Amino acid sequence: MKKFLIVGLGNIGxxxxxxxxxxxxxxxxxxxHTEDAAFETQKLGDMAIVKIKGRSxxxxxxxxxxxxxGKAIKYWLEKEKVPLENLLVVTDDLNLPFGALRLKTKGSDGGHNGLxxxxxxxxTTKYNRFRFGISDEFSKGRQVDYVLGEWSEDENYKLDERLKTSAALIKSFALAGVNNTMNQFNGK
Structure with missing residues (x-):
């Protein structure tokens, strides 16, 4: 069974x-949740396994x-023997409008501490990353408050559809490959 490590970045608590x-x-x-998988606490993080068409x-x-x-990502890549090209890191991006999706195979950290x-x-900078746009609707000097702030009412309203599309992007990454997925989802 082909393995993929899909890492959602965030803060616990x-x-x-x-x-x-x-x-x-x-x-x-x-x-x-949509695939009826439950997270369990493991070393350096919580994990769930979703099986789709011969892929884990x-x-x-x-x-x-x-x-x-990076510590958790490196540990689980090695422990599960997942090839680097099957890693996908999911993160927020201030440089994209709210809900915009961008999948890339390499690049800079863009000032993102998790990346x-x-x-x-x-x-290496050559690993797949899926950036979800959170926009940059904050005043000068308020970036930390904005990033660590909660979604607005309007964003919350639109989030469900964006989460559904994001899940479809991840499944496509595992089933159709990174290039086909970029062509289908980038900018959507």
């Missing part, structure tokens, strides 16, 4: 649960907090 920065957790939670999607929510995500630590621990 109830106070972060519905924040923009935790969209990675929210997306893998949504996928697990290992969903991971690191418990290392956002800024140290920065992942790049540091994996010693």
């Amino acid at each position: 109830e106070k972060y649960a519905n924040t923009r920065h935790n969209i990675g957790f929210k997306i893998v939670d949504y996928l697990a 999607l290992i969903l991971l929510k690191p418990s290392t907090y956002m800024n140290l995500s 920065k630590d992942t790049q540091d621990k994996l010693q």
Whole structure:
């Protein structure tokens, strides 16, 4: 069975649960829920396994907090013997409009501390990342408050459809491959 490690980035704890920065957790939670998979606490994070058409999607929510995500990612990649090309890191992105989806096979960390630590621990920028746009609707000096703030009423209203599309993107990544998935979902 072909294995994939799908890592939703976020911060543990109830106070972060519905924040923009935790969209990675929210997306893998949504996928697990729709596939009747339950998360269990494991070393360095919570994990659930979703099986789809001969593929095993290992969903991971690191418990290392956002800024140290790379430690959990590296550990589970090695433990589960998942090839680097089957890794997908799901994260928020201030540089994209709310709900915009962008899948990339490599790139910079874009100032995102979770990606920065992942790049540091994996010693490469060549890993798949799925960025979910949270927009940049904050005033100067308020970035941290915005990112760690909760979704607006309008965003919450639109979030369900965006989560459904995000789950479809992840399934496509495992079933159709990264290039087909980029062509189908980027900018949607």
